[in-house]
Amino acid sequence: MLPRTLLTGPSLADAALLAHEEQxxxxxxxxxxxxxxxxxxxxxxxxxxxxxxxWVLNAQVPPGYxxxxxxxxxxELASGAGLEGSGVGLMTAASVAxxxxxxxxxxxxxxxxxxxVRGWAAAPxxxxxxxxxxxxxxxxxxxxxxxxxxxxxxxxxxxxxxxxQALVELGADASGTPTDAVCVAAPTPTGxxxxxxxxxxxxxxxxxxxxxxxxxxxxxxxxxxxERAGRLR
Numbered sequence: 001m002l003p004r005t006l007l008t009g010p011s012l013a014d015a016a017l018l019a020h021e022e023q024x025x026x027x028x029x030x031x032x033x034x035x036x037x038x039x040x041x042x043x044x045x046x047x048x049x050x051x052x053x054x055w056v057l058n059a060q061v062p063p064g065y066x067x068x069x070x071x072x073x074x075x076e077l078a079s080g081a082g083l084e085g086s087g088v089g090l091m092t093a094a095s096v097a098x099x100x101x102x103x104x105x106x107x108x109x110x111x112x113x114x115x116x117v118r119g120w121a122a123a124p125x126x127x128x129x130x131x132x133x134x135x136x137x138x139x140x141x142x143x144x145x146x147x148x149x150x151x152x153x154x155x156x157x158x159x160x161x162x163x164x165q166a167l168v169e170l171g172a173d174a175s176g177t178p179t180d181a182v183c184v185a186a187p188t189p190t191g192x193x194x195x196x197x198x199x200x201x202x203x204x205x206x207x208x209x210x211x212x213x214x215x216x217x218x219x220x221x222x223x224x225x226x227e228r229a230g231r232l233r
Contacts, residue, residue: 015030032140038188039188046088059096061091070134090135090138100215104210107143108211114137114177119177135177135181139159139181139182141208146189146194
């Protein structure tokens with residue numbers, strides 16, 4: 001069972017590693033609650049889109065996770081952790097305990113990764129309409145400066161480019177996995193001018209890209225090494 005606790009802290013390094021029970025076994029749960037006054041943009045099944053969000057969960061679930069109500073499940077996990085209000089909920093079958101953290105100039109990133117099912121985005125063949133499934137490479141980013149709506153979207157693109165760069169450099173022969181998810185958090189604009197750009201050559205976009213790249217590369221390097229070692233046996 002999840003302990004009820006108050007999880008607050010502006011830094012992603014303050015994220016707490018908890019546990020939840022699923023199918024009679026304990027699984028890790030990463031919870032981060034930066035406090036009020038934070039906007040997030042996310043592709044997550046819970047709390048996706050753009051808006052004020054109070055917390056982020058990244059929950060590890062068993063391989064072959066079969067629940068058809070992931071939104072309700074994530075809300076249950078948030079409530080059990082003592083988190084209130086609107087938040088972002090991500091899931092993954094990858095190891096959450098093996099998360100990787102990186103920072104660059106005030107921008108921070110946490111990445112959890114599993115790359116057993118991966119490929120190129122523009123693969124031939126039609127896509128399938130399926131129920132949301134646990135993501136494989138989950139990226140959470142925090143910036144210390146407000147961003148416009150356009151810059152928040154730009155930040156998601158930059159994080160995705162940095163993830164793909166790390167995979168290509170590692171020889172993964174893929175742009176990602178079919179169920180990757182991302183969440184970018186930044187202070188809510190309060191009258192001061194928000195940053196209008198978060199592309200990879202902008203000040204904050206470059207910092208974001210380097211942090212995500214390092215965290216993704218660190219998260220995936222050992223996985224690929226183990227995969228190659230298994231092939232050689």
